[in-house]
Amino acid sequence: MAAQSWPAAAKDLVMTALGTSRVWATLAHGIxxxxxxxxxDQPQVRDxxxxxxxxxxxxxxxxxxxxxxxxxxxxIQLPTISHHGDGDGYQVTLRPVVDxxxxxxxxxxxxxxxxxxxxxxxxxxxxxxxxxxEDEWPAFGADNVAWLDPADNTMFASSRxxxxxxxxxxxxxxxxxxxxxxxxxxxxxxxxxxxxxxxSLAGPGVVALMGELTESSGLLAVGFGETPAQARAVxxxxxxxxxxxxxxxxxxxxxxWASGLTLPGTAQGLSPVVTDAIRQSAAxxxxxxxxxVPGAFVASxxxxxxxxxxxxxxxxxxxxxxxxxxxxxLAAAGRTDDAVNLLAYLAxxxxxxxxxxxxxxxxxxxxxxxxxxxxxxxFPVLLAARLEEYGVALPTxxxxxxxxxxIYLAQNGPISxxxxxxxNSGGSPFTIAxxxxxxxxxxxxxxxxxxxxxxxxxxxWNERLEEFTYVAGSQLDRYFGTDGxxxxxxxxxxxxxxxxxxxxxxxxxxxxxxxMEFLYLPRLGLRDPADKRITDTLVxxxxxxxxxxxSGSTYYRYNTDGYGEWLxxxxxxxxxxxxxxGIGRPWPLLAGELGHYEAIRGGDPATQLTAMLAMRGRGGLxxxxxxxxxxxPWRHLEPGKPAGSAxxxxxxxxxxxxxxxxxxxxxxxxxxxxxxxxxxxxAPTSDRWFWRDAAPVxxxxxxxxxxxxxxxxxxxxxxxxxxxxxxxxxxxxxxxGMFGVSLGSADLASHxxxxxxxxxVDGQWEPASRHDVAxxxxxxxxxRLSAAELGRVTAAGGRARRAGHRPTG
Numbered sequence: 001m002a003a004q005s006w007p008a009a010a011k012d013l014v015m016t017a018l019g020t021s022r023v024w025a026t027l028a029h030g031i032x033x034x035x036x037x038x039x040x041d042q043p044q045v046r047d048x049x050x051x052x053x054x055x056x057x058x059x060x061x062x063x064x065x066x067x068x069x070x071x072x073x074x075x076i077q078l079p080t081i082s083h084h085g086d087g088d089g090y091q092v093t094l095r096p097v098v099d100x101x102x103x104x105x106x107x108x109x110x111x112x113x114x115x116x117x118x119x120x121x122x123x124x125x126x127x128x129x130x131x132x133x134e135d136e137w138p139a140f141g142a143d144n145v146a147w148l149d150p151a152d153n154t155m156f157a158s159s160r161x162x163x164x165x166x167x168x169x170x171x172x173x174x175x176x177x178x179x180x181x182x183x184x185x186x187x188x189x190x191x192x193x194x195x196x197x198x199x200s201l202a203g204p205g206v207v208a209l210m211g212e213l214t215e216s217s218g219l220l221a222v223g224f225g226e227t228p229a230q231a232r233a234v235x236x237x238x239x240x241x242x243x244x245x246x247x248x249x250x251x252x253x254x255x256x257w258a259s260g261l262t263l264p265g266t267a268q269g270l271s272p273v274v275t276d277a278i279r280q281s282a283a284x285x286x287x288x289x290x291x292x293v294p295g296a297f298v299a300s301x302x303x304x305x306x307x308x309x310x311x312x313x314x315x316x317x318x319x320x321x322x323x324x325x326x327x328x329x330l331a332a333a334g335r336t337d338d339a340v341n342l343l344a345y346l347a348x349x350x351x352x353x354x355x356x357x358x359x360x361x362x363x364x365x366x367x368x369x370x371x372x373x374x375x376x377x378x379f380p381v382l383l384a385a386r387l388e389e390y391g392v393a394l395p396t397x398x399x400x401x402x403x404x405x406x407i408y409l410a411q412n413g414p415i416s417x418x419x420x421x422x423x424n425s426g427g428s429p430f431t432i433a434x435x436x437x438x439x440x441x442x443x444x445x446x447x448x449x450x451x452x453x454x455x456x457x458x459x460x461w462n463e464r465l466e467e468f469t470y471v472a473g474s475q476l477d478r479y480f481g482t483d484g485x486x487x488x489x490x491x492x493x494x495x496x497x498x499x500x501x502x503x504x505x506x507x508x509x510x511x512x513x514x515x516m517e518f519l520y521l522p523r524l525g526l527r528d529p530a531d532k533r534i535t536d537t538l539v540x541x542x543x544x545x546x547x548x549x550x551s552g553s554t555y556y557r558y559n560t561d562g563y564g565e566w567l568x569x570x571x572x573x574x575x576x577x578x579x580x581x582g583i584g585r586p587w588p589l590l591a592g593e594l595g596h597y598e599a600i601r602g603g604d605p606a607t608q609l610t611a612m613l614a615m616r617g618r619g620g621l622x623x624x625x626x627x628x629x630x631x632x633p634w635r636h637l638e639p640g641k642p643a644g645s646a647x648x649x650x651x652x653x654x655x656x657x658x659x660x661x662x663x664x665x666x667x668x669x670x671x672x673x674x675x676x677x678x679x680x681x682x683a684p685t686s687d688r689w690f691w692r693d694a695a696p697v698x699x700x701x702x703x704x705x706x707x708x709x710x711x712x713x714x715x716x717x718x719x720x721x722x723x724x725x726x727x728x729x730x731x732x733x734x735x736x737g738m739f740g741v742s743l744g745s746a747d748l749a750s751h752x753x754x755x756x757x758x759x760x761v762d763g764q765w766e767p768a769s770r771h772d773v774a775x776x777x778x779x780x781x782x783x784r785l786s787a788a789e790l791g792r793v794t795a796a797g798g799r800a801r802r803a804g805h806r807p808t809g
Contacts, residue, residue, distance in 0.1 A: 002181040004125065004142045004206045006306025006314070007033045007047045010636070010647040012069055012619035014287045014301045015077040016040075018253035019100025022291050023224065026301050027619070029636075030067035030081050032096060034125075035105055037224040040290040040298050041316045041362045044162055046123040046141070048105075048222060051189055051210075052083075052090055054115045058189050059085060061092060065636075069619055074280035075258035076251050077287065079619075090116045100249045104238035105222040112216065119195065120220060121185055122166050122209045124157035129312040131367045137310045145203030146177035155209040156228050165231035169219045169239045172211035177202040185210025219243055257286065262334030263657070264664035277613055278660045280620050281653040282333045285326045288650050289338070295345030296362040297323045302646040304624070305571030315646050317359040320346060321420065322651045324379035328386060329654035332661050332669045336392045339383065343394065346380045347401040354408030356380070358422065371418040374409060375431040378438035381405050385441035385672050399445045406442035406454055409435050410736040411711045414461045414468060415694040419489060420517070421557055423499030426489035426510070427468035430517035433524050436462045440675050446736075453735030455678075459686035461695075462526060462679060467491070468695065469518070470533060471511040480543055482536035486518035487511055488558045500562030500572070501581045508560065514541050515558040519593045522600055525671045528681040529601035538597075547586040547628050551640030552611025554591035554626070556584050564625055564643065569635035571644055585625035585643050588615040592655035599662045609663065612656055615640060622656060623647035688742070691773065699777035706748065706773060708756060709740035714766075716741040718756035748775050 013027040024036040032048035050061045061067070067083045083092040090113030097106050111118045125141035132140070146157040153172035157164050176198045178184035185208060188197045195212055202208075219242075223235025238246060261282055265275045290296040299322040303314025323342055331339035349364045350356055355377050357366035384398050413435045419428045439458035443451045468491060471477075472484030487510050489496055495507035518537050521527040527534055545556040557563070561584025565571060572582040588611070595608030615626050623642035631638050658669045678684075688705045691697040700706050708716055710731065718741075719726040731739035743754065754773050758766045 001179060002206045003138060004140065004310045005046075006043070006125070006303040006309065006311070008636075008644060009300075009302040009304050009306045009314075010617060010623060010642045010644055011302060011621060012617060013071070013077055013079050013621070014284060014648060015079070015096070015098055016287050016291070017098040017100035017250050018257055018286075019249070020291070021098055021100050022103050023098045023105055024287065024301060025096060025098060025105050027069070027079060027081070027096070029062035029065055030069070030083055030094075031062045032105070032107070034301065034303075035222060036301065036316070037103055039292065039362050040288065040296065040301070041313075041318075042129050043303075043316065044124065044126050044164060044224065045222070046125040048123075049121045050092065050094070051119040051121060051186070052085065052088075052092055052111070053117055053119065053189070053194065054088060054090065054113065056193070057088060058193060059088065060186070072251070073258075074276040074620075075261075075283040076254045077283060078247060078250060085113070089113045092118060095243065095247075097243065097247045097250050099234075099238045099241070099246050100253055102234040102238050103224040104234050106238045106243060106246050107220040107222070108217075108243040109213070109220065110217040111213075118213045119185065119189075120166065120168075120211050120213070122155065122157070122164070122222070123180065124159075124164055124207065124209070126157060126159035126162040126164065127312070128160070128162065130361065131365055132312055137312060140310055140312045142206050143204040144207050145201075146207040146209050147201045148175045148177055148209075150200065153211060154232065155211055156231070157203075157207060157209060158228060161226045163225050163228050163231040165221075165223045165225075165228060165235050166209065166211065167221050167223070167232065167235045167239060168211065168213060169221075170213075170215045173214045174198050175209065175211040177207060177209050179203075180206045180208050184208035254283065257335075258283065260335055260337075264661060268664040270660060270664065273613065274609065274660055277616075277620065278333070278657045281622070281657050282330065282335070284621065284648050284653045285330055285650055285657075286335075286338065288326070289342075290362050293345065293362050295338075295341035295343070297326045297342055297650065298362075299323075299359075299651065300624075300646045300649050302648075304645040305565075305573050308571040308573040311573075313359075313361070315649070317361055318349070319359045320356045320376035321373070321379050324383045325651050325654040327383045328669050329657040331383075331387055331390060331392075333657055336387060336390055339387060340392060340394065343380060343383055343387065343398060347395070347397050350380075350401055350404060352404075354404035354406075355412075358418070371422075371425070372412070372416075373418050373420065373422065373431070374413055374416040375420050375428070375434045377405050377408050378431075378434035381438035381441050382434065382670060382672070385444070385674065386669065388444075389673060402442050402445050403450075406439060406446065406450070407736045409438060410454065410457060410738055413694075421499070421563075424489045424496055426494055426496075427491060428489055428517050429465070429469040429486050430520045432461060432465055432468060433520045433526055436465075436526060437524050437670075437672060437675050440678055441672060444674065449733060449735035451735070453738065456686065456688050457690060459684045460688060460690050463683050463686045464689075464695070465521070465526070465683065466533065474511045476512060476514075476540060476544075477536075480540050482539050484533060485514060485537040485540040486521075486533065488513045488515035488517060498560045498562065500584070501560065513558055513560065514544055516541060516545075516555055516590050516593050519597050520670075522681065523593075523596050523668045523670060525676045525681055526679055527683070529597060549586065549615075549626060549628055549640035551614035551626065552591065552607065554586045554588055554611060554615070555594070556586055557590070558584075564645065565627070565629075565637070567629065569627075569629070569632040569637045569644075585645070586628055587625055587652075588612050588622055589649070589652040589655040591615070592652070592659045595659045596662050596668050599659070599666065600668060605659065605663050609656075609659055612659070615642070617642045617647050621648035622652035624649040624652065690740070691771070696771065697773050699774045700748075702776045702778065703745065705742050705744045706754070707734070707740045707742045708758070709734060709738050710758060711738060712760055713739050714758040714760050716756055717759060718743075718754060720751035720754050722753070723755050751775055
């Protein structure tokens with residue numbers, strides 16, 4: 001029996017109606033791909049394709065791949081798909097539309113050609129999708145039952161409370177239900193060159209349905225319900241309403257929504273091509289929102305390399321980062337109402353301690369084993385602050401959301417458990433920058449100690465940002481003639497285990513791996529775009545991870561990336577050696593990140609904008625990755641064009657909108673006035689330096705107060721200059737649930753170093769036997785161990801370096 005899987009992830013178009021309908025449809029290769037129901041994260045149809053046949057021949061339209069696609073307006077994704085079989089003399093036109101009032105996908109069809117008949121072929125993938133271990137994946141959609149109504153050949157499939165019905169007007173002349181790769185309609189044509197089977201029932205298993213249409217035009221309805229009767233009823237109602245009425249309602253809903261857009265246009269110097277592209281992108285973002293749960297935006301209506309996996313989640317889950325990117329873009333585009341809904345939804349899914357899961361289904365269910373990303377804790381705070389700058393009234397729940405997020409960041413930052421690419425822990429310039437901005441933004445709705453501490457912590461992390469993420473004088477710098485560069489993950493003492501590579505691949509030094517994360521420092525207003533550390537890093541990344549393609553230049557996520565197709569174009573999920581691996585491909589959204597930098601430094605961002613537009617797919621959608629190898633037409637891979645990971649990617653569509661707005665206004669959407677006012681694109685001089693396990697202070701500059709902090713109350717046992725003048729001091733509340741002991745100028749003035757260890761209120765000593773801080777150091781701080789490396793040292797009690805000090809008795 002065939003294994004269940006998903007279709008290719010590179011879509012031509014995504015569509016939904018703005019009404020009570022709970023259906024989303026995707027198109028690729030000229031046919032319907034996944035159809036989602038009853039939520040935006042629940043795909044129920046693998047694909048709905050078409051065979052066309054005449055006397056002695058047959059073709060599958062998606063394999064012929066000779067079609068055109070058009071829509072009436074960039075914001076109205078109401079496609080007309082025209083398939084041409086020049087050698088066979090046929091033309092098939094398909095016009096799908098989601099019924100705004102019913103859970104139905106309606107498709108008008110016309111067929112021309114002598115003796116030509118059309119055969120719709122439905123592959124159901126009915127299930128209730130949820131977080132699951134990988135050994136559970138094969139079962140999803142593999143227990144479906146398919147059958148025909150003998151009265152009119154209406155086709156059905158079901159799995160528990162998930163039912164689909166395909167009805168036709170005029171009715172199907174005959175139909176067949178079968179097991180995929182055994183008794184299904186495609187296998188019938190493959191073996192017999194015609195439809196010869198008319199099985200009435202198949203399943204449970206991986207099944208498919210096929211019907212024969214003898215008329216040259218008509219309507220198809222794909223209806224969904226919790227019972228077969230419900231699925232049939234909504235489909236019949238849509239057929240009775242007729243295509244023209246349904247399409248008019250569909251168009252009216254999108255026209256009303258699009259009338260609220262306030263995007264820049266030709267009057268602001270943008271070309272008509274760019275104007276259409278960003279309007280389409282805004283509609284694509286809106287399409288990724290759930291209908292029953294407003295504000296729940298998924299990352300993509302696709303499963304990366306779906307033909308090679310049966311992953312029940314794919315990218316049709318909610319990520320705080322991707323969702324906030326959508327919210328920022330939609331707010332900047334004038335749809336602040338959608339951004340507020342998004343923010344309110346995220347607030348409702350925040351965990352009690354203030355963080356969000358890495359990703360989650362619309363109902364909030366998630367994998368509890370996934371590591372927390374601190375950028376995803378910071379992004380909702382940034383979105384809230386930007387909406388307030390627009391003068392938008394926010395729900396009363398948002399202040400509580402911000403406070404809880406600030407507490408989590410204060411207690412767990414600045415080193416993230418996993419970076420934005422979900423692969424490595426450490427100090428990411430992208431993540432730490434967002435944490436700093438979130439703390440500054442959060443301070444506006446905090447008071448007292450909480451506000452003072454949030455700002456002091458943000459100032460110190462900002463001043464020390466290079467300590468966590470920058471290296472000077474490395475082998476790379478000597479080679480490229482630069483003074484130093486920002487790393488992808490710091491500190492540089494780390495050896496990074498590269499994700500998406502075979503388990504046998506050795507770790508590499510953090511200083512040897514670079515990415516584009518550092519560009520968020522000027523984009524957020526924390527560093528000047530002309531800062532030599534920024535410009536030097538650009539030299540390094542241009543030499544190491546830039547890729548020039550026929551569509552323009554963009555970048556890999558980082559050198560040694562393995563998340564992408566293999567040399568032969570086969571998908572990432574196919575290879576596994578300890579872990580899945582491939583070859584990372586360039587990302588169009590990274591061209592957008594460079595475009596933002598060019599805009600704020602007064603350069604030429606149009607080159608990057610043009611590149612992003614050229615990297616779009618046939619329907620104008622932006623992919624996650626583009627292909628950078630030789631042409632592989634049998635895999636639909638062409639240099640500079642979409643690869644097979646996922647298209648559209650909501651994050652990339654958001655980046656296009658924001659880049660166009662930044663070009664028109666000169667200011668990135670993410671740049672907050674409060675941050676600019678506080679830092680003015682330069683690192684501050686912070687009065688207090690905060691020592692914590694994840695970010696220890698080893699060298700304290702002159703005139704600063706040293707604060708040893710911890711989420712738990714403790715007593716500090718400390719001494720100076722190798723444990724002289726030993727004393728103890730109880731920690732006091734700092735704010736945001738943190739406790740600390742401050743050693744100021746009067747404590748430190750006459751000493752060269754301080755040693756300390758913590759004892760908690762239960763009488764237990766911390767694992768480390770001592771910590772050391774050098775005082776009054778004027779040299780630039782060195783990069784230090786990450787939380788992971790530090791944990792290994794402290795677990796050993798530091799005894800390999802020096803003897804510890806604890807009082808006895």
